[in-house]
Amino acid sequence: MKLQANLCLAAIFLLLFSFKLPLFSISAIHALSNETDRLALLHFKQSITSDPFGILSSWNDSVSFCNWPGVTCGRRHARVTSLDLQSHNLKGSLSPHIGNLTFLQFISLQNNSFSGEIPQQIGYFLMNCSKLKKIWLDGNKLIGDIPKEIGTLVKLETLAVNNNNLTGGIPTSLGNLSSLWQFAAQYNHLSGNIPDEIRGLSSLKRFNVGANRFFGTIPSSFYNLSSLKMIVLTLNQFNGNLPPNIGFSLPNLQQLIVGGNEFFGTIPDSLSNVSRLQIIQLSRNNFVGSVPTNFGNLLELQWLQLRENNLGGNSSYDWGFLTSLANCSKLEILSLEGNNFGGAFPDSMENLTRQLQYLYLGGNHIHGSIPSSLENLINLNTLTVDKNLLTGDIPEHLGKLGKLQLLALRRNKLSRKIPSSLGNLTQLLRLYLSKNKLEGSIPQNIRNIKSLLLLDLSNNNLSGEVPLQVFFLPSLSILLNFSHNFLIGRLPDEVGKLKNVNTLYFSSNNLSGEIPGTIGDCSSLEYLYLQGNSFDRNIPSSLVALKGLVYLDLSLNNFSGEIPNDLQNLSLQYLNISFNHLEGEVPTGGVFQNASAVFVTGNSKLCGGVKELQLPKCPVKETKQKKRLVLKIIIITVCVVIGLLLFSFLFAFYWRTMSEKKSSSTLSRIEFLPKVTYKKLLETTSGFSLENLIGSGSFGSVYKGILDGEEKIVAVKVLKLQKK
Numbered sequence: 001m002k003l004q005a006n007l008c009l010a011a012i013f014l015l016l017f018s019f020k021l022p023l024f025s026i027s028a029i030h031a032l033s034n035e036t037d038r039l040a041l042l043h044f045k046q047s048i049t050s051d052p053f054g055i056l057s058s059w060n061d062s063v064s065f066c067n068w069p070g071v072t073c074g075r076r077h078a079r080v081t082s083l084d085l086q087s088h089n090l091k092g093s094l095s096p097h098i099g100n101l102t103f104l105q106f107i108s109l110q111n112n113s114f115s116g117e118i119p120q121q122i123g124y125f126l127m128n129c130s131k132l133k134k135i136w137l138d139g140n141k142l143i144g145d146i147p148k149e150i151g152t153l154v155k156l157e158t159l160a161v162n163n164n165n166l167t168g169g170i171p172t173s174l175g176n177l178s179s180l181w182q183f184a185a186q187y188n189h190l191s192g193n194i195p196d197e198i199r200g201l202s203s204l205k206r207f208n209v210g211a212n213r214f215f216g217t218i219p220s221s222f223y224n225l226s227s228l229k230m231i232v233l234t235l236n237q238f239n240g241n242l243p244p245n246i247g248f249s250l251p252n253l254q255q256l257i258v259g260g261n262e263f264f265g266t267i268p269d270s271l272s273n274v275s276r277l278q279i280i281q282l283s284r285n286n287f288v289g290s291v292p293t294n295f296g297n298l299l300e301l302q303w304l305q306l307r308e309n310n311l312g313g314n315s316s317y318d319w320g321f322l323t324s325l326a327n328c329s330k331l332e333i334l335s336l337e338g339n340n341f342g343g344a345f346p347d348s349m350e351n352l353t354r355q356l357q358y359l360y361l362g363g364n365h366i367h368g369s370i371p372s373s374l375e376n377l378i379n380l381n382t383l384t385v386d387k388n389l390l391t392g393d394i395p396e397h398l399g400k401l402g403k404l405q406l407l408a409l410r411r412n413k414l415s416r417k418i419p420s421s422l423g424n425l426t427q428l429l430r431l432y433l434s435k436n437k438l439e440g441s442i443p444q445n446i447r448n449i450k451s452l453l454l455l456d457l458s459n460n461n462l463s464g465e466v467p468l469q470v471f472f473l474p475s476l477s478i479l480l481n482f483s484h485n486f487l488i489g490r491l492p493d494e495v496g497k498l499k500n501v502n503t504l505y506f507s508s509n510n511l512s513g514e515i516p517g518t519i520g521d522c523s524s525l526e527y528l529y530l531q532g533n534s535f536d537r538n539i540p541s542s543l544v545a546l547k548g549l550v551y552l553d554l555s556l557n558n559f560s561g562e563i564p565n566d567l568q569n570l571s572l573q574y575l576n577i578s579f580n581h582l583e584g585e586v587p588t589g590g591v592f593q594n595a596s597a598v599f600v601t602g603n604s605k606l607c608g609g610v611k612e613l614q615l616p617k618c619p620v621k622e623t624k625q626k627k628r629l630v631l632k633i634i635i636i637t638v639c640v641v642i643g644l645l646l647f648s649f650l651f652a653f654y655w656r657t658m659s660e661k662k663s664s665s666t667l668s669r670i671e672f673l674p675k676v677t678y679k680k681l682l683e684t685t686s687g688f689s690l691e692n693l694i695g696s697g698s699f700g701s702v703y704k705g706i707l708d709g710e711e712k713i714v715a716v717k718v719l720k721l722q723k724k
Contacts, residue, residue, distance in 0.1 A: 036100050037073075037080045038065045043097035044083075050091035050113075072106075079103035086136065087111040094119050094142075108136040110160065117144035118161070134158040138184065141165060146185070151176040160184040162208065167191070170209070175200035186210040186232065194218055203227055210234035210257070223249050230255040234281070241265035247273040259283035259305065266290075267306075272297045279303040283335065287311055296324025301331055307360060308338035314365045316343025326351035335360040337384060344368035345390070350376050362386040362408060369393075370409075375400045384408040386432060391415070394433070399424040408432040410456065415439065418457075423448040430454040434481065437461055442482075444469045454478040458485070458505060465489035466511070471497045481505035483529060488512075491535075496521030507553065508532035520545035531555040531576065539564055539577070546570065555579050555599065563606075568592050578602045585609070585618045685716055 045056050059068045065080070066073035072082035080101045086108045093116035098107070118137065132153050142164040150159065151173025157180060166188040174183070175197030181204055191213040198204075199221035210232045217240035218233070229252050239262040243249070247270030256271070259281045266289040267282065277298050287309040295301065304325070312318035318341045325331060331353050342365035350373030352359075359377065362384040369392035370385065377383075380401050390412040398407070399421025405428060414436040422431070423445030431449070434456045441464035442457065452473050462485040470480070471494035480498065483505040491511055496518025498504070504525060512534040519528075520542030526549060536558040543549070544566040551574045559580040567575070568590030575591050579602030586609030591597055595612030607618040684705030685692045694702045694715065703716045 034078055037103075040095075040097040040100040041065055041068065041071065041080070041083075044095040047095040048090055048092040050089075052089050055085065055088045055090070074103060077103065081131075082106040084108045085112070089113060091115070094137075096120070103131055105131050106134045107132070108134070109140065110136040111139035114140040114142060116142065118142055118147050118166075120147045120149045132156060133179075136160045138162040138164070143167070145169075146171055146174075146190075148173045150174065153177065154179065156180055157203075158182040158184075162186045162188065164188050169193070170195055170198070172197040174198065178202050180204060181227070182206040184208045186212070188212055190214065192216075194222060196221055198222055199224065201225060205252075206230045208232035209236070212236055214238060226251060228253055231257065233258045233261060235260040237262060239263060242268050244268050245270055247271045250274065253277055254300075255279040255281075257281040259285065261285055263287065267292055267311075269294065271295075274298070276300055279305075281305040282309065283307040285309055290318065291321040293321045293324055295321055296327035298328060299330070301328045303333040304328075304331065305333060305335040306339065307335045308363075311336075311339040312341035312364070314340050314342030316346075318342060319346040319348060322346055322348040323351065326353070329353045329355065331356055333358040336364070337361060337387075338363040340365065342366065345371050345385075347371060347373060349373055352377065354379055357381040360384045362388065364388055366390065370395050370398070372397050374398070377401070378403070380404055382406040386410040386412065388412055393417070394419050394422075394438075396421045398422065401425065403427060405429045410434040410436070412436055417441075418443055418462075420445055422446070425449060427451055430478075432456045434458040434460070439463065441465075442467050442470070446470055447472050449473070451475050454480075456481040458483040460485055462487065466492060466506070468492055468494050471495055474498070474500060476501045477524065479503045479505070482509065483507040485509055490514075491516060491519075491530075493518045495519055498522050498525075500524050503527040503529075505529045506533065511535065514538070515540050517542040519543065522546065523548075525549055527551040529553045531557070533557055535559060537561070539567075539582075541566065543567065544569060550574070552576070555602075563587060573597060575599070582606055586613065586615060684714070688716075688718065 041059065045059050048056060051057070055069050065071060066078055070083060070085040071080055073079060074081045081103050082105060083101070084106065087110070090112040092114060094114055096119040098119060133155055134157060136158070138160045142161070144166065145168035146161060146166060148171040151171060154177065156177050159180065160182070162184040166185070167190065169190060169192030172195045175195065178200060180201050183204065183206070186208045189212065190209065193216040194214065196219045198219065202225070204225050205227055206229060208230065211234065213236065215237040218238060220243065223243050223246055226249065228250050231253070234257055238258070242263060242265065246268050251274060253274045254276050255278060257279060260283070262285065264286040267287055269292045271277065271280065272292055272294040275298070278300050279302060281303060283305045284307065288311065291306065291311060295304070332355060334352070334356060335358070337360040345366055345368050349371065354377060356377050357379055358381060360382070365388065366385070367389040370390060372395060375397040378401065381403055383401070383404060384406070386408040392414065393416040394409065394414055396419045399419065402425065404425050407425070407428060410432040415438065417440035418433065418438055420443045423443060426448060428449050429451055430453060438460040439462065442462060444467050446467070447469035450473070452475055455470070455476065456479060458481040464487065466482065466487055466489065471492060474497065476498055477500040480501055484507070487509040489511065490513035491506060493516045495516060499522060501522060502524055504522070504527070507529040508531070510533065514537040515530065515535055517540050519540060525546050528549065528551065531553040534557065538561040539554060539559050541564045544564060547570065549570050550572060552572060553576040555576040555578040557580050559577070559582055561582065562584035563577065563582055563586060565587050568587040570590060572591035574597050576599040578599045582603040583605030584607070586592060586600060586606055588610055593610060595610055598613065600606055600609070600613060600615070607616050609615050682688070685703040688703050692704045694704050696702070700718050703718065705714050705716050
């Protein structure tokens, strides 16, 4: 201690000398030390480039630095002991002058946006006289290595640098920190091996290096740190076995989290001796063999996650461990999916604690029917039994699991109808029943599941019309998938009520009619699959209202007419309209510019578009002005022709009428002429006397006569018939 005190005095002397301050007395030294702290804080402030909340605005001479926000000083020497500026969205770099705060015990700058490297001065300038115990730098944007000078902070208890962009490895000098009980460096870009010097961390309780790039085997000395309570090695490339005696060498272990690595071998039976163990997370490794049957000794166990390994031997004997797990009354998560567990659905499942909330059994080789005993797990939040070999129907009793939020039974061989009892799962968020052999109609009471975000009934044998009730679920926001079934009828207008849905699948059914214009009301839609049906008429222009649409498949239908020109104004990344009856010119803007993203094959009357589509050229289009002129000429010509025809008709009608009238008049006059005998004519003309002769010619003579009784003067012509 005396040596350490001398070293501290020597360090202080060097600091004072660096500022070229004279040594007058002990009080002068204290005053100068205080000034050192104030200047160090001001240098720290100068390194801040953004202070949106103004937390440092009062860091000035108007008040003592000990009263500045985030600063705490000791009572005896009025020196800075704590600097706490967490979660203020500060931006800038870490000033190396922090190293001049020689009484600093606690520094918390977490959850800001500091960038640059961690200053070496934190360790270098303070050396053994440092009082620093806790460093919280997590949640920033720091780069570079963890400085090796950290190893000089012999009193350091916590080092949290997680959630940054640090590189390099764990410095071997870290092994000097015998007081360190927490090391958190997860979510960085650190790499290399875990150094064997880590055996010097005799007080270590929490070790977290998850989500980095570490590799290799864990040094055996690490497993001898008996003080360890939490080990987190997830998402790296560690390999090797877990030592068989791990349960004896780490008696205080509470959390063993090593998922997402390359560990192999069997799960050590000795883990069952770690009576305080709460979390076992061995997922996504290469573990083989069976699950230890004595895990029931772990009465504090809450999570058992073994997914995506090679556990089990596709046998009914794989489930032996379940019986002992009945003793784990605090178990909340049991994850066994993605292994080789086989045999029938185990009856021992009913003995699991009712505290179980998450049960993952998917991706195994389980066969048989779903047992009714599952209804006892009344607190289940998640049940996944997908990707197995289950047969039979979906049991009605699943409707009793009132707290269920996720139910996944997809990729099995389940048959018969979807039970209406599923409508009782009013808290359900996601329902996966795809790729089975389900039949019948979609139950109408599905509308009771008011919180449903995702509904996938695809690849079954469902029939009937699309139920209107499903469109009265405004909560649907992720997916509605009815594809690859035998649904018939029209797509209801009510589809427009799904204003929040992201993806719609109605492909490969027997739907017909036109797509309702209300499809344009699905304002959140990004993916629309309608291919493989019998939709007809025009592609609705209302599709252009879907501003967020990126994927549209209308292929293998009976659409006709032209492609809506405004489709090129959307942000489409994929458009398939092949095998329809479309015609006219293909647009050339937007998605139509990218031939690899547009499919128009099977529309023989389409033309134009970009040359990569290899469509025939469209006929040259006449200008609008010319079209109008031609139209005017046609109209005038038609009018003239109609006028001439009308005039001709009227003229013919008039001529015919007049002719008939004239003929009728002539006949009338002839009919009214008096009938006169020859004798009478002789008397009238006095025997054709010369006195009555009016005139004569080569063809005969004309005589005047008076008809008796009528006193009418008449002319009588006598023809010379003998003349040739």
